[in-house]
Amino acid sequence: TVHTGIIAFFPGTGRPGVDALYEWDSRYQIALGVANTNDPRINGSPANTDRKTLLAGFMWELPEALGPLEGSRFSLGYVNGRARTGSDPIQNLYLGLGLLPNSEKWNLSLTHDSRILPGAGNDDSVFGLYVGRQxxxxxxxxxxxxxxxxxxxxxxxxxxxxxxxxxxxxxxxxxxxxxxxxxxxxxxxxxxxxxxxxxxxxxxxxxxxxxxx
Missing domain, CATH: 2.20.200 (Outer membrane efflux proteins (OEP))
Incomplete structure (x- = not known):
């Protein structure tokens, strides 16, 4: 099913825009989106209305062939656009792996986030480990x-x-x-x-x- 023409929040960004979600198999999802800014501020839209930010997401539920990892979810997210001011594009990359899918009380995930800017030494990267208990x-x-x-x-x-x-x-x-x-x-x-x-x-x-x- 394709959903488009609606105002929505692209997962993980909080940026208003239009997105479309396509599922061709229960184990895969692709999300595509367009927003008017890559600025994290509320009402941080640029004066130049031609500026657009492109968003893409992919989710894969791991198959039975991977044994104990079956049902775990791998996520990939990518954002490319310019902020309210400035001419350089800002790229955001997200990688995530959610584990322990069969546990009702525990959850475990690994993540990597990067904010990529032109030039050497301008980027920020984070590696994370998340553990939860109900x-x-x-x-x-x-x-x-x-x-x-x-x-x-x-x-x-x-x-x-x-x-x-x-x-x-x-x-x-x-x-x-x-x-x-x-x-x-x-x-x-x-x-x-x-x-x-x-x-x-x-x-x-x-x-x-x-x-x-």
Missing amino acids: LSDDLTLSARAEIYQEGAKLYSGESAAEQTDGQGLTLTLNYKIWDNVISRLEYRWDNTDEPVNGRHNNQGFHLNFIYEF
């Missing part, structure tokens, strides 16, 4: 470990523009208060090679109440 019908606990490179990149050589590399850990506790309301308590720790705001170690606690439409 503690009860209403309570979930998850952990996310990340290793990141800022201003280095895997796709071209490093340069003097490199800023800092580091690693981070996030612990998240979600509790469903009502059917459409979730409370979220989160702790974040980052350790960087170069000091950020005068510190190599930065910590944060966050409490959110989320309404799901």
Whole structure:
């Protein structure tokens, strides 16, 4: 089924635009989209209305032939476009592998994200490991470990523009208060090679109440 001509959010970007989803087999999905900006800001549309951002996504559910990996999902996402200002294109690449498909209480996934800019030493890359546990019908606990490179990149050589590399850990506790309301308590720790705001170690606690439409 092809869906087009609707205003939608392309998975993982939060950018408004038009997208189309095509399924030719239950194990494969392809998504294509067009947005008016590659800028992360709300209302960050460019003054030049001819600027467009192209989006593409692919999902593959692994087959029985791969044994214990059967049912795991490999995801690929790609975004190419220019921000509200500037003439250089910005590329975003996402790779993900969701494991433990047959577990009702555990989930495990591996991810890689990159923001690719022209020139050496201008890209940012993150490798992530995600682990989640369903503690009860209403309570979930998850952990996310990340290793990141800022201003280095895997796709071209490093340069003097490199800023800092580091690693981070996030612990998240979600509790469903009502059917459409979730409370979220989160702790974040980052350790960087170069000091950020005068510190190599930065910590944060966050409490959110989320309404799901």
